[in-house]
Amino acid sequence: MEINKLSDTIESDVASVTNDGVEKCKGYTPAIEFRNVSKSFGEVRANHKISFDVKPYEILALLGENGSGKTTLMNILSGIYYPDEGNIFINGIPVDIHSPQESFKYGIGMIHQHFKLVEIFTAAENIILGTKGKQIIDMKAMRKEIQELLERYGFELDIDKKIYNMSVSEKQTVEIVKMLYRGASILILDEPTAVLTPQETEKLFSVLRRMREHGKSVIIITHKLNEVLEISDRVAVLRKGEYIGTVETAQATSLSLTEMMVGKKVDMDIKRTEPQNTKTRIKVDNLTCLDKYGVKVLDDVSFEIKAGEILGIAGIAGSGQKELLESIAGLQQTEQGSSIKYYSPQDGTESQLIGKKTKHIKELGISFAFVPEDRLGMGLVGSMGMTGNMMLRSYKNGISLFTNETVPRNLAVRVLNELEVVTPGINTPVKRLSGGNVQKVLVGREISNNPTVLMTAYAVRGLDINTSLTIYKLLDEQKRAGVAVVYVGEDLDALLDLSDRIMVLCGGKVSGIVDARNTTKQEIGLMMTKVAGGESDDE
Amino acid sequence: MSNNAETKKVKEPLIRIAARDPLPFWKSWGIRIIAFLLAFVVYVLVVYAFTELTPVETFKYIFKGAFGTTPKRLFGEITLWKTIRDIMLLFGVALALTPAFKMRYWNIGGEGQILIGGLMSIIIMRCVSPYIQDPWLIVVMAVCSALAGAIWSAIPGIFKATHNTNETLFTLMMNYIAIQLVAFINIVWEKKKGSGTLGMINADTQQGWLPQEFMSKIVGDDGYAFIVLFVVLIAVFMFFYMKRSKHGYEISVVGDSHNTARYAGISVKQVIIRTAAISGAICGFIGFLIVSGSSHTVSVDTANSRGFTAIIVAWLGKLNVFYMLLVSAMLVILNNGASELASKAGLNISLSDVLTGVVLFFILASELFVNYKLIFRHSKREEA
Numbered sequence: 001m002e003i004n005k006l007s008d009t010i011e012s013d014v015a016s017v018t019n020d021g022v023e024k025c026k027g028y029t030p031a032i033e034f035r036n037v038s039k040s041f042g043e044v045r046a047n048h049k050i051s052f053d054v055k056p057y058e059i060l061a062l063l064g065e066n067g068s069g070k071t072t073l074m075n076i077l078s079g080i081y082y083p084d085e086g087n088i089f090i091n092g093i094p095v096d097i098h099s100p101q102e103s104f105k106y107g108i109g110m111i112h113q114h115f116k117l118v119e120i121f122t123a124a125e126n127i128i129l130g131t132k133g134k135q136i137i138d139m140k141a142m143r144k145e146i147q148e149l150l151e152r153y154g155f156e157l158d159i160d161k162k163i164y165n166m167s168v169s170e171k172q173t174v175e176i177v178k179m180l181y182r183g184a185s186i187l188i189l190d191e192p193t194a195v196l197t198p199q200e201t202e203k204l205f206s207v208l209r210r211m212r213e214h215g216k217s218v219i220i221i222t223h224k225l226n227e228v229l230e231i232s233d234r235v236a237v238l239r240k241g242e243y244i245g246t247v248e249t250a251q252a253t254s255l256s257l258t259e260m261m262v263g264k265k266v267d268m269d270i271k272r273t274e275p276q277n278t279k280t281r282i283k284v285d286n287l288t289c290l291d292k293y294g295v296k297v298l299d300d301v302s303f304e305i306k307a308g309e310i311l312g313i314a315g316i317a318g319s320g321q322k323e324l325l326e327s328i329a330g331l332q333q334t335e336q337g338s339s340i341k342y343y344s345p346q347d348g349t350e351s352q353l354i355g356k357k358t359k360h361i362k363e364l365g366i367s368f369a370f371v372p373e374d375r376l377g378m379g380l381v382g383s384m385g386m387t388g389n390m391m392l393r394s395y396k397n398g399i400s401l402f403t404n405e406t407v408p409r410n411l412a413v414r415v416l417n418e419l420e421v422v423t424p425g426i427n428t429p430v431k432r433l434s435g436g437n438v439q440k441v442l443v444g445r446e447i448s449n450n451p452t453v454l455m456t457a458y459a460v461r462g463l464d465i466n467t468s469l470t471i472y473k474l475l476d477e478q479k480r481a482g483v484a485v486v487y488v489g490e491d492l493d494a495l496l497d498l499s500d501r502i503m504v505l506c507g508g509k510v511s512g513i514v515d516a517r518n519t520t521k522q523e524i525g526l527m528m529t530k531v532a533g534g535e536s537d538d539e
Numbered sequence: 540m541s542n543n544a545e546t547k548k549v550k551e552p553l554i555r556i557a558a559r560d561p562l563p564f565w566k567s568w569g570i571r572i573i574a575f576l577l578a579f580v581v582y583v584l585v586v587y588a589f590t591e592l593t594p595v596e597t598f599k600y601i602f603k604g605a606f607g608t609t610p611k612r613l614f615g616e617i618t619l620w621k622t623i624r625d626i627m628l629l630f631g632v633a634l635a636l637t638p639a640f641k642m643r644y645w646n647i648g649g650e651g652q653i654l655i656g657g658l659m660s661i662i663i664m665r666c667v668s669p670y671i672q673d674p675w676l677i678v679v680m681a682v683c684s685a686l687a688g689a690i691w692s693a694i695p696g697i698f699k700a701t702h703n704t705n706e707t708l709f710t711l712m713m714n715y716i717a718i719q720l721v722a723f724i725n726i727v728w729e730k731k732k733g734s735g736t737l738g739m740i741n742a743d744t745q746q747g748w749l750p751q752e753f754m755s756k757i758v759g760d761d762g763y764a765f766i767v768l769f770v771v772l773i774a775v776f777m778f779f780y781m782k783r784s785k786h787g788y789e790i791s792v793v794g795d796s797h798n799t800a801r802y803a804g805i806s807v808k809q810v811i812i813r814t815a816a817i818s819g820a821i822c823g824f825i826g827f828l829i830v831s832g833s834s835h836t837v838s839v840d841t842a843n844s845r846g847f848t849a850i851i852v853a854w855l856g857k858l859n860v861f862y863m864l865l866v867s868a869m870l871v872i873l874n875n876g877a878s879e880l881a882s883k884a885g886l887n888i889s890l891s892d893v894l895t896g897v898v899l900f901f902i903l904a905s906e907l908f909v910n911y912k913l914i915f916r917h918s919k920r921e922e923a
Contacts, residue, residue, distance in 0.1 A: 329802075331801055331802065357804065358801070358802065358803070358804035359804035359806075362804055370802070372802065374798065376796075377796050377798050377799065378796065378798040378799050378801075378802050379799065379802065380799065381791065381792050381795045381796070381799055382795055382796070383791070383794075383795050384791065384795070388788075388791070391788070392792065392799070392802075392803045393803060393804075395785055395788050395803075396785060396804075400785075401784055401785060401786075402779075402783045402784050402785065403783060403784065403785055403787075403788050
């Protein structure tokens with residue numbers, strides 16, 4: 001649908017950005033108003049002077065990329081953090097929210113992505129849990145109350161069903177009813193549709209609309225643009241901790257929202273060299289993976305990784321990036337029909353990697369370097385020093401029953417000097433180092449192996465700008481040395497400046513592979529949220 | 540304006556506890572030694588309260604209980620040898636738990652694994668001794684006991700690896716099965732009808748007994764030199780196994796993060812089962828040492844709670860071989876000394892448990908002060 005509006009000029013869309021409220025809800029005091037709310041964590045400004053409001057009879061979508069500050073803001077509202085500056089007004093009265101209990105007192109109900117339910121209780125028992133009242137529970141009266149609630153908002157729920165027998169969607173319903181039963185008038189839903197099927201999403205939306213009719217305020221946090229356009233009355237956009245503006249949904253388009261969300265391109269001073277002698281190193285065909293609930297996290301993904309270039313992978317968090325890299329590294333169960341072929345740089349021989357574990361891939365003589373997203377939980381042994389971590393990938397070499405410590409110790413010293421790792425000593429447990437130094441240890445070890453393929457997931461997340469530039473430089477060096485580099489990133493500026501090609505994932509599917517030199521942030525942003533440029537694959 | 544009001548409303552707690560950076564060696568040990576000395580002040584006070592013994596008398600009895608009375612022939616003294624035996628056995632079990640704990644696999648089934656090992660030794664002594672003679676009988680006993688312990692421990696290990704069952708509960712349950720098995724054998728094979736005990740097996744031939752007069756020229760007649768020798772060998776093995784071997788490295792990685800282990804191409808299942816088996820094998824071997832080297836019989840008290848006490852030893856000793864030896868020695872000396880104290884003062888033997896509790900309480904509490912610092916309310920205000 002929205003594709004048709006793509007022809008609108010960006011300028012006219014931006015013109016509709018306004019900080020004023022919407023006509024429709026005029027006359028009501030805002031249910032919540034943020035006024036210049038700021039929150040910093042050390043150097044990081046998670047929220048900077050954020051001001052907007054939510055009215056009764058309104059659904060407001062809070063839109064922003066990963067790390068734009070949505071979660072911090074909602075945590076402030078639900079009493080988990082206290083703002084450094086600024087005020088929050090509830091129904092026009094300034095309030096201090098010190099704890100989740102207090103937040104609740106003000107009628108704020110937060111529905112997290114991870115449900116907080118007692119598995120062995122029934123829906124009804126979970127709903128009444130934690131409410132204050134008499135010592136004796138009048139289950140009959142309470143059930144009646146709950147049933148009334150269900151009917152009023154049009155929920156479909158068997159309140160005698162145990163939580164462990166429930167689908168994700170049913171559990172979510174229980175969470176919402178729980179909040180309403182406790183008298184919440186402002187509901188915040190964090191990525192509510194991430195775990196739902198399209199039909200379940202439709203049901204949720206109709207319930208949300210009923211809530212709006214009853215005068216509740218709903219804040220829905222999401223990055224799915226089509227859903228924003230479908231459900232919300234207004235959209236508030238955050239970018240890198242700053243408040244960009246609020247627009248009326250009726251006057252917004254995918255393109256205008258993307259523009260607000262990703263902003264203008266910032267040059268990062270990353271040196272990108274022209275790829276030379278690119279050769280296909282890995283060919284992935286029809287790769288499909290399921291998560292533990294049986295939902296497809298990767299759906300028929302096909303692409304090539306080439307030696308001598310950097311393949312950037314963009315996508316909203318959880319679009320299948322992790323599973324993609326882990327499939328190649330031999331850490332992920334794949335479905336029938338998937339194929340990952342590796343072409344040896346020496347003689348071009350082809351090996352099928354599906355069904356092989358990390359150990360077997362190594363036995364084939366293939367040298368993969370993999371910098372996983374979870375640095376300390378997967379890439380490194382937190383309780384060991386640099387020396388111990390250097391041997392993680394190579395400790396098994398040789399037939400001796402004992403480990404060789406000289407080689408890893410020398411390597412540790414080399415990494416320490418070359419990458420300027422700041423540590424009290426090479427035997428200090430790496431979990432005590434700062435994030436940037438932890439990453440240097442990990443990247444240093446991975447590229448020391450002379451890999452033919454280097455895969456990195458969020459390699460610069462949480463790092464300061466200098467360390468990030470060091471990492472970018474290392475990746476570019478590897479590319480020039482003929483390594484096939486895969487860079488999964490979240491910062492679109494860096495992706496555009498560093499990569500040669502960019503593959504965009506959306507919901508486990510490839511929504512396109514583009515030349516990084518001839519594309520824009522907007523194009524990538526749109527592809528990330530499913531609206532593929534030109535093609536109309538809108539459902 | 541609301542910000543000011545809010546700081547007043549929030550009441551700062553009187554004492555807050557915060558983690559602190561690792562202390563230098565001398566400071567952390569200073570704290571521990573002070574705790575130890577304080578423990579003895581309370582120790583002496585408790586003894587005085589119950590028995591009116593002076594501190595000097597108290598320590599005299601402890602010394603006597605642990606080391607015996609005749610310092611001239613120190614190593615011939617039976618009391619001393621018993622203390623050494625107890626130290627080494629406790630140390631041995633703590634060594635057995637070390638790899639499992641390093642892997643963050645909470646094997647609290649040492650008790651049962653010791654019993655099964657001891658039971659296996661007795662079965663072989665009784666049933667096989669007519670066919671095989673020493674020293675081969677002893678070798679067979681040792682190997683079979685270790686195997687029995689390994690299997691006993693591998694069962695929970697396999698379930699942990701394949702079904703992620705809770706090893707704490709599982710190993711604990713295995714203890715009770717082992718205890719009941721030993722009780723059963725004690726009734727089936729009881730020496731005198733109605734006694735419910737086995738008595739010493741092979742008391743006449745001494746087949747399957749570790750020779751006690753080994754090195755008797757040097758250390759006197761009643762030595763448990765073999766027990767000492769074997770436990771020292773286990774200690775040396777464990778030191779290198781954990782610090783230098785590839786297995787030891789794998790155990791550390793699995794203990795830190797299963798995901799990292801998978802990433803490094805380590806088979807987590809295999810490491811869990813293997814380590815559980817090694818832990819159990821050493822416990823089983825300790826069971827053999829107790830039966831063959833000391834008691835020559837098996838009863839539900841054979842393990843004497845060592846499987847549990849060793850957990851404290853392993854933790855207080857931070858899984859370090861030398862610290863664990865020190866902690867074992869401390870616990871056994873305190874316990875044996877306090878038993879003497881209790882019997883001399885005509886008090887219940889439980890007094891020794893009370894006194895050991897006093898010392899442990901102080902030592903455990905000292906770890907709080909080593910790892911955390913206390914911040915008092917007023918000191919914080921001064922800063923601000």
